[in-house]
Amino acid sequence: MPGRNASAPLTLDQRGYPLVDGQPLKLPPKERAVLGLLLRRRGQVVSKDEFAAAGWQGQEMSDESLARCVSQVRRALRPLGLQVETLYGLGYRLHDEAEAAPRGVEPSPASRGELQHLRQQLQQRTPAAVGLVMERARRLVAAEPAYGAARVVLADALAVAVNWGQLPTAEAVQEGLEALAEVSPDEPGVDAARGALLDMAWRFDAAAECFQRVQAMDGDNAEALLACSRHLLFTNQAGRAVQLLRRVRELAPHALHVRMNLARALVQSGQGEAAVEELRLAGEDHPGQLVLLAFTLAMQAMVAPRDELAAAATRLTDGLDTPPFVWTVASFVYARLGRREAALDIIDTALLCSATTAGEASLHAASLAALGEYDRAATLLERAAAERAGMLALVLRDPAHADWLPHHPRGRALLRTVFGEG
Incomplete structure (x- = not known):
């Protein structure tokens, strides 16, 4: 009016x-x-x-x-x-x-220092680190409600948590979008954070609009471009994702999560040997990082499975506090090597655990597919789809599913549900 x-x-x-x-x-x-x-x-x-x-x-x-x-x-x-x-x-x-709390008010030096620490923590991308960042970012936003950069970090952490299966998608996406609703559109990273949340909600067209603005306005922001590259993986544009991630690697040459995403994009685009080499070089920069060791082992098992990988998987799981994602990798390695009993033992134990979410359980579908258990794999994926687990989009794009999912009736139905394909 x-x-x-x-x-x-x-x-x-x-x-x-x-x-x-x-x-x-x-x-x-x-x-x-x-x-x-x-x-x-x-x-x-x-x-x-x-x-x-x-x-x-x-x-x-x-x-x-x-x-x-x-x-x-x-x-x-x-x-x-x-x-x-x-x-x-x-x-x-x-x-x-x-x-309301005035916009544009300068945050305190302590808050700026806390935010810098949270950004560094979030780059680890492990479930434990993400959980810590979410908790502390919520406190920071409550203390400094006009601090737009803190809201962006909170939204980023929520999107990563959904991708790990740590949070229900709808609640996390709502919390993140609400946090960003109070942020100036000129705040660096705000479009990328919003796009990442929309990807988790399978609203890929709306996310694409956000990422178009990212490439036009945030072209030197490595984290924003990383989120854009993940959108390209969700929407089956792995070749473009590789190109973009190589540019991101130039902006942040030592960022571990950038190297891992590039390796994933290389595998998804059919460049498996290049992916393994990328991870080998990343290992030289980040020796002993558990998440990298596990991810590298999974990529090696996918690209060139060989018997000595079984011993590496056993060593990786030799401990009382082995994280769930490491067990997922071990089951996949055993499955790729044809060690059916060892793989199923891990999978069955994980699925019996009441703390395992439908999203986390869907990660074991790759192991079941490697064993030829396609119907059982489809059941895990369907449960994640029924809960609208945001991480399912990337799970379905896993190259481990490329040979069976589009050709299986239940697989095609899943692709239609999440991506509108088929």
């Missing part, structure tokens, strides 16, 4: 419809209900359950659906000088922008 400004009064009519200067504010029904509840409770926190009762009238409300509604309400209120604030774990609150 032309002529709206921050002084225009926002009210509700007798039916609960929002009015600006007495004129209807056009919104879809759910968004109208969300705004009505926020306006009636102005200045107070409104919980997700209250939104579900008001706007969804007893029907199931997904976190992503509520986040989309709130996003539209924010856009409608911005010209009026009103803001919908996210309070993590609690809900939302409506207030004037003047009451």
Whole structure:
């Protein structure tokens, strides 16, 4: 509506419809209900359950659906000088922008130091490191709500956690998108973080728009371009991903996660020997890194399986605190070498563990496929799809599935579900 400004009064009519200067504010029904509840409770926190009762009238409300509604309400209120604030774990609150934490306020030196440390931790890309970064980034955002860079790191950590299967996809994506909704579009890395979250939600077209902006505006940001390259892997553009990752490697030549992603892209594009060589060189720069040792072993088993890899897998799992991803690699190595009993023993033990999520379990599908257990592999992948596990997109693009997935009826159905292919 032309002529709206921050002084225009926002009210509700007798039916609960929002009015600006007495004129209807056009919104879809759910968004109208969300705004009505926020306006009636102005200045107070409104919980997700209250939104579900008001706007969804007893029907199931997904976190992503509520986040989309709130996003539209924010856009409608911005010209009026009103803001919908996210309070993590609690809900939302409506207030004037003047009451909100001011944007552009310089964070404290301690907060800047903490953020730099979190960025370094996140580069490790291990489940333990990602969990630590999420916890501390949430505290940092709570302490410095106007610190846009901290919100970007939180969103990045949430996307990586989903990719490891550590968090339910819908909740993590919603939390990340809500965090980014408060960030200036000029903040470095914000488009890449949003695109990574959308990829985890299998919203690849929306993610592609984010990554187009990344390449146009964040062309020297290694982390942003890395997220863009992963989008290319999700969307089966491995050749382009290799080209982009080589550019990223020039920007960050010693970053381990960049080298590992490049190796993955090389394998996915049919350049297995080049991938193994890339990992050998990475090992010289990062000796003894468990995640690299495990990843290298998996790539070697995929490209050129040989008997001595079994001993390496046994050494890697020789300990009381072996992480789950290492056991996944060991099962794959044994499966590729035809050691059926050893591989199935690991898989069956993992699947019996109540702490194993459907996403984590889907990683064992590659081992089952290597053993010719295609139906059982499909079952694990279908369970992950039913839970909309964000990590499934990359799992399905694993070269270990390339020879059977497109030719198996259940495999084709999975590709349609996640990517719309077939």
